[in-house]
Amino acid sequence: MSLFKVSSPPNRRIIPHILQFRLIASRYSSTSASSIASSFLSKFQSPQSRTQILDANQLQLLSLTLNRQSLFPNSPHLSIATPPAAETPLPPGYHLVYFTPAFLEHELGADGTDTSYNPSAPFTRRMWAGGEVHWPRGKNGKPNPLRVGQEVTETTRVLSAEPKVVKKTGEDMIVVGVEKEFANAEGVAVVDRRNWVFRKALTEPVVSAIAQEQSKSISPAPASSSTESTGSTHIRTLRQTAVTLFRFSALTFNPHKIHYSLPWAREVEGHRDLVVHGPLNLISILDLWRDTRAKTSGDPALLLPESISYRATSPLYAEDEYRVVLEEEGDGAKAQIFNPEGVVAMKAEIKG
Template identity: 45%
Template sequence: MNAATRIRPQTLRVCRAGSAQSLAARSFTTSTPLRNGAEESKRIAAQAADQLLADHSDRTVVRKQLIDANQLAKLAFTLGRPTVSGVEVTDDTVLPEGTPVPAGYHLVYFTPGGVESQLGPDGTDRTYNAPAPFSNRMWAGGQMKWDLPESDKSGLLVGDIAEEHTRLLSAKPKVSSTTGKPMVLVEVEKQLFSPRGLVLVDRRSWIFRPPTEVSDEKKLPAFQHFNEPSTQEDMTDKAGTVRRFVWSPVALFRFSALTFNGHKIHYNEHWTHTRESHKGLVVHGPLNLINMLNFWQDAHGTALNQSPRSIRYRAVNPIYAGEEYLARTIGKVGGEDGQPIWKLGMVKNGKDCMLADVQ
């Protein structure tokens, strides 16, 4: 199939075998209440996973997107980076057509739409959300691959009309080893096509949990309010270059706006504290992923004169607005094809928050 037949006029369509029922028309509920006990938790999580698979396993959601320069420049401003692919970013200039989209920056394109009434109670897009009572979502990890046989290696470029094809890969019941509460692990795959062919396969995993039930707010962790500007700087230690980050609520709000992400844990202090038991506004998983890729490019890719071919990453612990954390290189191992795999980590007070293998 060539690009001309792949790119169609619709900005959003849902391909499904059998029924043409729209996503918006479907509701995701279960009348089964949560009870105590590991076996009951497993049963409830399994029921929710089965329902999600039944609703979505034969669907592919297709979104069409102009890769515009304005969105790319605003992401660079949010990240505090003065250039994009070697081109200076200012308020009075426009990134020229053909400017390459850096690795990971596609996350501010193909953002979900829908009116507010179609969002989940936590503000998230419900296209692939687990059914109730699993309404609290966290980004768990995933993998991306750019080195594809169908691509001419140029990736996405400013000015492209591109398509994203999304499908549900799996929904699995889980039980938290610490709380005993049921969870649902959901994995989706996104294939991105430019006019030159398939340029990226992006797999993402989310964990869905039931809402936090705290009858006494005094039992919640103390909340960390932070009102200072974001900062980042490069330093050197015995392991080499490390990058120190502190993100502000302003930066988190800007990133939410760029990704059209209504998830309340990133901007609503009352929600993230009382409904999800966080001690601060949560730094986005995708924001940390982009920061990880930027760090690899600056520390290793530039020296090698190459872009990453793949990344496999896992979110381990949350990071909150105002908290200081480091991106660093943990080590390097040889890949099967002779290309090195760089092991990176984001660390807060000696605790791993995100781990990644980049090749």
């Protein structure tokens, strides 16, 4: 999910299906963000680990969700029944559909998110704000890609929990830093550090002016993608549909309602439409990076950057056309995603 801002006054009408989410904020008034952050951090002193086999079917379905017919240039077409072969490397960012949350529905938060790393109430509204991903190099200077069929261990550590105040609104929030390390038999393959923002639970629906705008007609056309390059600048125009977002939510087992429930996104969270996932935007940037380097960097299946750092700044919505702009800079690149109005929704820097 993406970090967003809603500045318009809330609509105070009562919507029956969200009455259960009206909370009594005063019961938490004596508990500061600082003390909650400190208490949360003290609970996660030890790392948590789990192990799984990287499934070929999951990789195949992700590529099809991204409307990519094949994983790499000249690799087999993925619309046929045969999934990627054993030992097929995972493209950068595709680890995000593995090690998904595992919770019963009644254990989820009111907005559908898992609560495994939530601070105490009232700071329970989680948003994916940004982070950085590293692909370590071995002694030979080469990366250690995750591959289909490998037994991989994910180790999760809570790195930080800091109280913050939004300057424009004075709103308290807690920023949690989490590190996920993915290791195979060859050693550490991916180090994924994520920053999650936790805002206070909703005490009433937040219906902003943007959510009250008249809906545009929804096109029955599928998701689209086109790319053009001029020198060292590459621009990919994307349009994600509700179907794309639903499939990505399913693959990541992410039940956050802003990605698939239009009534929740509009009437509760104040969005204009379904919100494009932050991790999906991250993959879109990495896909453009590897597509533009594949012809000049040897085996495209082994093309992994050294790192990417990124930050979400504004939401993107289903059915909108938006642009991913990648500018090469030496061995690295900088990328920005622009919404239809030209506002930056995500920015990133890629090294290696």
